[in-house]
Amino acid sequence: MAELSIPVITIDGPGGSGKGTITQMLARRLGWHLLDSGALYRLTALAALRQGVQFDDEAGLVRVAASLDVSFEPTPAGEPVKVILAGEDVTDDIRTEGCGDNASRVAVIQAVRDALLQRQRDFRQAPGLVADGRDMGTVVFPDAPTKIFLTASPEERARRRYGQLKDAGLSVNIDALLEEIRARDDRDMNRSAAPLKPAEDAQVIDSTGLSIEEVLGRVIAAAGQA
Template sequence: MRHFLIAIDGPAGSGKSTVAKLVAERLGMNYLDTGAMYRAVALYLHSKNLSPSDDLSNELDHIDLCYKDGELYINGARVSEQIRSAQAGKLASDFAVNPAVRSRLTQLQRDICKDGKFVVEGRDIGTVVLPNAQVKIFLTASFDERVRRRLKELQEKGIHLTFEEIANQIRLRDEQDSKRSLAPMKPAEDALVIDTTGKNIDQVVEEICQIALRRMDCENNRC
């Protein structure tokens, strides 16, 4: 099978980035982090003193995003580290409500995935970007669990925020992502919802891999 897509959506701290990377590795597929693309574009536009309410069409036409050896580049500049800041996450949500931004990035993501096998994670992959993905997963977890995970992730990167500071950031991000009028974050109608609270990474990865392998087998046998 030359073309197979797994869409993994979910809120911040649900574990989708880590899980998606490991699923891709286990199944020998490519991994695409669409959230990183939004963060990169948001930081770039912000650096140009542009805001989400501006007409961004012309600037977006001249943006080139690519991955090289696992690193994300925008117009030739590596941005893999800068996009992991709290500011980048907030800017990504702010700019994501701009129709031109969503349209441009949706098209870029579809272009990347039009051939080959990809595990793609984000917030609207199964509903908007890749509605025909063979497997659609929506990961979730309790709010406190998601805050603890993000706290641990940031501490490992040398970023020290309090539990309450991170809780406020995730609460705001959830509200922005789920209540926006354009491509709100929600499970696709045919997505499998997996609550990762109390589960370790290996358990979640194994569950998704088994779902994907069954679907691959079904596709190969045209069932």
């Protein structure tokens, strides 16, 4: 198929590893398209809540996932990608800890993952795609020529999230954040549907203690895009 000739760089890893920021920076640098696959699961969770669909209603969740009206819009450097759901900017709504937790629960359902799989692959358009997620290299784009697995310690990721939430003026407990991150990691790594793990041919980069510029430099070098 023609789209298989379009290059893809996958950047997988747990939440808080910096992959979202790195994906945007790399896509902007290369002039490529961007896919925030995690947003699709967050959007499914948010849309389900808004439509009154319970998280144990598999058929209802599949219906929500299959009918998502979503688009991503570029933003200035350092800001999260703008996410539009049915014409509404829901960027902030889907970035809450509660929505992230709900998304992790939705993501364990294979039928939901199947409903979103082709939608993710449709983002593969010329001149290229940088795809951010948890199973981009293992499931969605297994033929991608460059696969990165970006990680960081749970403590580091909790500190980063704590800083983000405090900067946003929110009251947050770092110990509770760390507990949530560890619980989500355990659920994501041990789920039966596409567990969180590096692809066999992925290059693993640990961002613990590194600045975002240092991480970007390592990713660019790994991708051969210097």
